[in-house]
Amino acid sequence: MSTSYFMKRQFCLACKSEKHKKIYSCQFSKPPIKEYLESFYIPQGRIEFEYLGDSEFILNECNYCGLIYQEEIPNDFLMRKIYEEWIDPVKSYEAQQNTIIEDYLSYSQEVLMLIAYFNMIPSQLKFLDFGMGWGIWCQIAKVMGCESYGTELSETRIEHAKSNGIKVISWEELPNHDFHFINTGQVFEHIAEPLDTLSYLKKTLKPEGLLKISVPNGAGIKKKLKISDWTAPKSSRNSLNAVAPLEHINCFTYNSIITMANIAGFEQVKIPLSIQYLYAIHGKSLMQVLKNVLKPVYRNIFNKGTYIFLRKKIKC
Numbered sequence: 001m002s003t004s005y006f007m008k009r010q011f012c013l014a015c016k017s018e019k020h021k022k023i024y025s026c027q028f029s030k031p032p033i034k035e036y037l038e039s040f041y042i043p044q045g046r047i048e049f050e051y052l053g054d055s056e057f058i059l060n061e062c063n064y065c066g067l068i069y070q071e072e073i074p075n076d077f078l079m080r081k082i083y084e085e086w087i088d089p090v091k092s093y094e095a096q097q098n099t100i101i102e103d104y105l106s107y108s109q110e111v112l113m114l115i116a117y118f119n120m121i122p123s124q125l126k127f128l129d130f131g132m133g134w135g136i137w138c139q140i141a142k143v144m145g146c147e148s149y150g151t152e153l154s155e156t157r158i159e160h161a162k163s164n165g166i167k168v169i170s171w172e173e174l175p176n177h178d179f180h181f182i183n184t185g186q187v188f189e190h191i192a193e194p195l196d197t198l199s200y201l202k203k204t205l206k207p208e209g210l211l212k213i214s215v216p217n218g219a220g221i222k223k224k225l226k227i228s229d230w231t232a233p234k235s236s237r238n239s240l241n242a243v244a245p246l247e248h249i250n251c252f253t254y255n256s257i258i259t260m261a262n263i264a265g266f267e268q269v270k271i272p273l274s275i276q277y278l279y280a281i282h283g284k285s286l287m288q289v290l291k292n293v294l295k296p297v298y299r300n301i302f303n304k305g306t307y308i309f310l311r312k313k314i315k316c
């Protein structure tokens with residue numbers, strides 16, 4: 001096929017550095033990536049290899065911030081095809097319904113923690129879920145009494161969220177708002193221009209506002225690429241989910257998020273443990289409860305996680 005549905009990223013879009021090294025490459029239509037894509041997309045809907053042509057899954061590592069990024073990424077047409085057609089909206093909604101209890105618990109805990117952090121009446125708080133998906137996080141923030149907004153590209157998900165009373169706004173409308181909190185959960189790994197997006201979102205944040213970035217943790221991914229077990233299930237020891245071809249086009253670590261945030265004019269905020277623990281203890285098993293107890297300590301002390309709160313840097 002002569003038409004290409006890909007764009008090339010010649011430099012790191014988290015820090016704009018051009019210096020990088022290639023750490024992995026394989027055509028999308030050749031093993032092991034071909035098999036990975038089939039096993040990933042067919043259960044969710046379908047895959048059409050004719051749109052991938054002879055494009056390559058190339059991973060570059062930025063010399064400056066350490067981001068590992070895919071060089072050839074789907075253009076808008078292919079991106080829409082992947083998220084709206086290859087991933088069948090009906091199947092995606094059903095899958096989301098099956099895991100909903102755990103999601104509800106962690107989202108509720110997060111929204112309650114934020115209300116406690118701002119120490120304000122919920123109705124005075126204005127929250128945005130950037131890339132809201134099916135709008136569950138927005139719904140929870142709304143139920144808790146906060147003014148709740150969402151953005152999303154998928155038309156199916158937008159319609160669903162609207163039918164649940166969520167205020168959906170477009171990218172262009174964002175600067176008309178000022179939010180106390182912007183949630184980006186599992187979004188920045190998918191974005192073509194992460195630094196520019198973060199800088200744009202900064203304009204829509206109140207001076208005292210917070211922005212959360214939560215992405216898959218890419219720590220140790222180079223070791224996993226050497227093992228190259230593309231059949232390893234998500235969350236398993238050797239999983240390559242953090243660099244999932246076509247979708248997880250940016251693979252962050254703690255350091256690369258902090259470097260990007262710093263360039264965009266943000267600094268990290270460590271929410272006090274006393275606030276994190278107010279609503280943190282839940283879980284369907286003792287192990288889960290234990291994990292939830294340890295998570296805030298891990299986040300605040302070790303500087304390794306990729307669940308990070310940011311605020312605008314205070315100008316002296």
Ligand SMILES: [Zn+2]
Pocket residue numbers: 012013014015016017062063064065066067
């Ligand atoms: Zn970089």
